[in-house]
Amino acid sequence: MGKGDKKTKRGKIVIGSSGVRRARKKKRAFTAVVAKTEPKPKKEIEEIVAPEVKTAPKKTSKKAVEHPESVEEKPKTAKTRKKIAETEVPYLNVDILFRIAGIGILISVLCIVLKQAQKQEQAEMLTLAGVVVVLIIVVQLMNQLFTVVRSVFNI
């Protein structure tokens, strides 16, 4: 018992490690902050992990190594999602135009193939499906257009 015992809280404080009972606080604090200062926390975690490997038994060190990875992955995915959302909302992508043109050409080619194979019905169904898919995209775009026009002209 005391400072020398690495299983107790006091001992972990002295060694600078953490276990089941003495959960680390710093990491949770920087999960929220990570978005801007991502490179720094990595170093801190490495510094925290490094002494543990020396002093603590293998089980705790494994846990400690696994833990920071799981903590770090979350903010990264959140960041990428944010970026995608930011780029998609204000500006339209030119990709939509080419995507629709591509769908049209692909469907016409497939229709020719199906007609050659004496499958008129399936060709008709294919064109219908293609039109519906493109129509969904078009309706979403129309919605966007009307909201933009409404906001600009105060209708």
Add this chain to the structure above:
Amino acid sequence: MDITQIVGLALMVTVFLLILRQEKPVMAILLSIVFSIFIFIIMMDKMGAIINVMKELTRRAGINYFFMTTILKILGVAYLGEFAAVICQDAGEQAVAKKVEFAAKIMIAIMALPIMVAILESLLELMPG
């Protein structure tokens, strides 16, 4: 977005439309709708800047703000009506295009009525007796 990009995009879309119109006319019309929406939304961003300047000018000139908003609304209705009418005409549906234009004209007339009334009232104030 630069004008060069828009011109390039328009030429590309024209080529695609030529290909699609022979095989799948429906797809061609959908593509033209998407293209016009695309250009419309890009131009609306620029339009916002122009409208802000106009609002600033009306504020400085001390003109009634109500007129400004009605003019903006009329502009919006006219743009939207023309947008739909041109696409309908492109698809070969002249009757639908004419009806859309007709509806847009009547909506504009209704919106312009308060301005007409205001002009008449100011005229009556000017007239003696």
